[in-house]
Amino acid sequence: MGNYCVPQQMKVERIGIEDPARTLRTYDLSFVNDSDRDAFKYLPGQFCELSIPGKGESPFGIASSPTEEGFLRFTVNRTGSVTNEIHYLRNGDTIGLRGPLGNWYPVEDLKGMNVLIVGGGFAFTTLRSLLIYLMDSRDDHKDITVIYGARNPDLFIYKDEIALWKQRSDIQMHLTIDKPVDGWDKKTGFVPAVVKEVAPSPENTMAIVCGPPVMIKYTLPVLTQLGFSDERIYTSLERRMKCGIGKCGRCNIGSKYICIDGPVFSMAELKNIPETV
Amino acid sequence: MSEWQPRILAILCNWCSYAGADLAGVSRMQYPPSIRVVRIPCSGRVDPLFIMKSLQSGFDGVLVSGCHPGDCHYISGNYVARRKFAVLKPLLEFIGLEPNRVQFSWISAGEGDRFAKVVTKITEDIRELGPATRLVKKT
Amino acid sequence: MNTTNELRKSIKALIAEKKVDLFLAWEKGSLPLTATPLFVSTEDQADRAVFDVTCGNNLSIYFTKDRKQFANRKVGIAVKGCDARSVVLNILEKQIQRENVVIVGVPCDGVLDRKKVLAKTDGREVLELIDNGETVTVKGNGFDLLLNRNEILSSSCLACTYPDAQEYDVFIGDARGEVPNESRLKEIHDFQALSASERWDKTRNEYERCIRCYACRNVCPSCYCNVCFVDQNDPKWIGSTCDYTDTLIFHVIRNLHVAGRCVECGACQRACPMDIDLLMLNRKVAMEVKDRFGDIAGLDINGKPAMSDFREDEKQKFIMG
């Protein structure tokens, strides 16, 4: 019987700084023990608890794709005591990790379909995982459309990769920021409005939405309006978590625990759960 | 084995007592090496929690020192502090902590000798009491 | 005179004259020996209000618990002596405005501590209590007990000096006036007479039992910080386990936070599921505040809470020479 409360050790391999204010950093972690690495199987949408002894644990979505071997990627926004401590880590330092936890985006169901990915701010992590995963089996999927919004141009994460994706002809990238800024030549306006404008036809299309609660709240109705059925809309929720294994009761909403029954829910499931967004 | 040395936390206000300690140092006055100094802007900043926390983490004593009444850089910080200490001290004694573990003093920037005297006195007091046990958290 | 009837009349009048939108009172609880808070907004509901020995709840807690509920509303509140002092403190601390509160004082002979009653019955359940004045009769399945009133009153009441509201708009019945309670500090003096190590052992035994449910803090009308120091996690001041050093620090610091603001209503002690004698330290602090600064919490609506005030010429013998 495994003890899911005890973290495994990871080593920091690479640290990337995502924004000029340096509050968003991306960490690539490698496994200290080979046995841990071999046992670690995950899919896009799952999360892990990163653990700093003496400070605590916090859940983070996995930003790397299972098709990228050798490391796990997490993007950490500096807000509380754990994330603060993570920001002090340097290359070669160790950090605890528990996971993979939770469920994943319905990757099997995406085969042979058009995919619409809608993301906001630094919640783009698991969507990056999904996007890389889809592109690594590009032929299994039809059109891929990405709508990604941030408050201002600085707050997009994975800027280098976005630049590469934009050059590709097999992905439609739409970037948007909340308010116009000098030198910004792409869209401005909130994500829901942009979705309304550029979303592909709901015909044979699956929509995956992840972002801050307020974005999800206003984006879901737009998708419904556009004709997406409840079974074709998936979103990822978040709550304060502690145990990550459905015991401590903190992320309980309705009869679900976000940590084990989620974080990914279809719109059809969400309709039966109170207090989602 | 060398003799047990008390470890005392000295919380000193920036404007008077810290400068007093400094003067004691530059004047090469002798006092026991028992204190660890924390500099704070004003004795009014001292939350009783700091004192309790220090005792819990194993300090044998705590000294809080600020400007003399009337000399506070912030006009009345030490008056407010005095009320806090006036209640805290009897309360700590009431729950059974030894009275001399937590002490307060007023030391001005010019009173290096007084600083040395106060530190000597509190060190002697605490040496007499022995190592703190009562509120110390065992880990 | 029947206080309950007078109270109901008074509430009805206030509501009928539109002097209040909401009135906070007590009604009979679902268990024997209990009363429960009642929120009255119509004249009919006023008929449920009661006042008797079971009405221990300090209703002023609701002013600070959910400020929104009372924003822009005229609120009436029934108060015992201690409750009135809490209301005054709330006013002094700008949590409510005097003009938005109608204070109705009720004559209080002390409220009971259920735990004290239950301790007398040897594990048997109490189903009824009859108040005979000096004594009370406690009835249960197959037994009745005649108890002296002093045996079952909340310890806060036994040490009470101001049973009547000192600040009020309406007072029902006859005020008892200031009670010169000579022996009220006996317990504290007795405790002080013990040696330091005896005091420490007793204190430790008491606070070792704390299960950190924070009921004491949450029922306290003077405890209304948005984030309590014990809940802060950056820095995390004290540990969250039941280690006695942590529990004791929590309680001592809480005592100091309510120094000069504690009205000794006893709500904390009655709420404690572990029966810890929480009032002892509170009363010691209140005693120090009174002796040193001459302040009694919540007595003077034109005053200032003791710990945010000072005089230049205060005694400072405790300062090292």
Added chain:
Amino acid sequence: MNMVRLDKKKFGDFILELSVEHAVYAPGNTGGKTDFIPVSSEDEINLKTLVTDLSPKGIFFPHSEVLYEYDTEGIRVPEKEAGKPIAVWGMRGCDSRSLLMLNKVFGSAIQMPDNKNFQDPYWKEKYDSSVIFGSACNMPQSTCFCNWFGDGPHSREGMDVFVVDAGDHYLMEPVSDKGSNILGKLTCLTDSLEGDAEAALKLASEAESTMVPPMDVNGLGELLNDLYDEPVWEDISAKCINCGACTFSCPTCHCYDIQDEGKGSSGKRIRIWDSCMFPIFTMEASGHNPRALSSQRVRQRVMHKYSYFLEKYGDFLCTGCGRCITVCPVNLDIREVLKTINVYNRQGITNG
């Protein structure tokens, strides 16, 4: 195996004999309060107490429990002391049943999407090997409402041995294999006499007759779901001061917090009871609190007990022990809450 007898004069011997191979817990006094405490002799046991002030969940799910220790060397799960298995004496039906509910969460965890089965090793280590000597309740209190959930004072659910106090002796009957095993080993027991079984039944029916008739809880889960958005929650929660005493005394409330405690680079990660009544329970680092209002938190507690848990695990998360009713400083009676819900619904229907 059949019913056996234990003469009360031999109760002391019984506890001693049980202690040989078990760590025995029984109701006892801790500073004026009653709780399940470790005992080694008869004298430490309080047999008079009706419902202990604190619930027995603490035996298997302690207030603070070390998950692991850390230092510069790494992480260690504390070595299990070569401890004896736990035996509990005197657990009423309401309490033993609560263990079954907690075991659904900690022990026999539901299957995850990737076939992982998150069982809690700390719970299982203690609970799986334990023996529960249940106690038939001959004197239900006015706060008892176990009969609401199809149970009664002589319920045997969650027990290994069912024990009836029959005056000068106890009658014991095994409920599980573990129970028969242990009864087979104990030497201070004697065979039951004719009429003992009838005597036990008579006590059961007497106890049942003293209970207040239950409210019908059929369909309560759906009803609560329907009323989720109704303003009735504001009325219900108005007097709640979110003190958390109910959750700490509840035998089934199991929400916990995880905290690190240490000095420098070594310390422990500990789990500690928490309460959904506290605003910080759901407060996120960003400052966003999805359950910021008192009414939302009270609703969460009620919904979790009588709707969510039912939906997920097929049982109410309440045994009707009545501790939360006794302990509440503002007398917010959970029975009244459920009755209010019921009445509100009926009014809702009549009002169209």
